[in-house]
Amino acid sequence: MDLFSRSWTALRAAVADIPDEDFERPSGCAGWLVRDLVCHLVIGAQDVLITLVTPAETEPTVDAVGYWNLVEPPTGEDPLEALIPRLAAAYGEPRWLKFHFDDVGSAAGRAAELADPAVRVSTRDEVLTVGEYLSAYVLEWSLHHLDLIAYLPSAAEPPGETLAAARALLEKIAGTPLPASFPDKDALLIGTGRRTPTDEEKAALGDFAARLPLVLG
Template identity: 40%
Template sequence: MSGDRPADPALTLRTAYEAASAVVAELGDEESWLPTGCTGWAVRDLVLHCLDDARRGLVALHTPCEEPVDRDAVTYWSDWRPEAPGAANGRRWARVNASMFLDFGQLRDLYTETVTAAGHAAASADPAARVTTQGHVLTAGDLMTTLTVEATVHHLDMVVRLPLAAAPSAGGLAAVRTTLDGLLGRPAPPWWSDTHYARVGTGRAALTDAERAALGAAAHRFPLFG
């Protein structure tokens, strides 16, 4: 893994969730229908997806496992490729279910209370304990980092049409950069901002010809996950 893991993965996760919650808390029904950086999803669809991810983390943190670890905070993402089987069905599921909330405030409040609970669960967990999620075994600390990365990337997705919205946490962006460096096997060009790296590294934006030249043979590996 390139770079350093967060010194306190629970705190890093909590600050990432707090930053995202600050955006969601300001959203009304009209804003909930704005497009996002995720193909086919409006803001409310993405909020539902993030709610489900926080719920998954909450369950995982309370599901101890005795099996050996088979993924870390970087290799966890090696299974996540653009347009993986079932991706379209997952997008459709979120759209249908998010539309069932006639009052966006209900979804907003459910998201806020769930990420708050997940943050508390992370603070109480032993980072070295083994937990299971998505068919893999990770340490709780590495799970927290993957949740941070997910929350931060989707925070950037959520605000593409919300120019006045709060930015992701610095710790969350650092976790994304470290994860992408680990998948790339080397640091990205140092002049790339954290936000730009997050977008090109996950396929939200395409590499320019100059960026491909700077990356050399590694360019074909982009997006690193999606």
């Protein structure tokens, strides 16, 4: 839960520091501008709030690893993916999007800090403990932090400990460790298809390269 708070706090701070004009820059999510990604993060914060107040009585069906599924790369035909840019544009000025994100994001952060990690909650037709749910989101926030700053070289990067935790979870999901020679940031970017590996990196990946990208859903 501490890692969730660290990753979320760092991501919220990174959004707050983005100049208005940079909201029109591309993000690391293909086809999305920075403003689109921030709008997606608003929805993510809402999902956290909803899940934390959706208790479950049955036994857990998944943990942080099982929460994520490996899916086919997006085709751009998902209605929600198409909706996000329209929602982001509707804010008009970046300050309104920033305000909404800070408002909902702060609430999600407080709710996570107050939650009992042993309590069971329901989301996506699965049951898991709050601790496992928030652990799963360390990967989500870390990847989207990297997406946010992909074309903003002066922006602050995610904390090292949260990148390490996100990498460890991604490797558990894949069932295979990424090469130890890869720094955590590069392991996440290459592993999820956000960056194309160099020839040297492909050689280090070996047969595992054929399984990339690992797209989470």
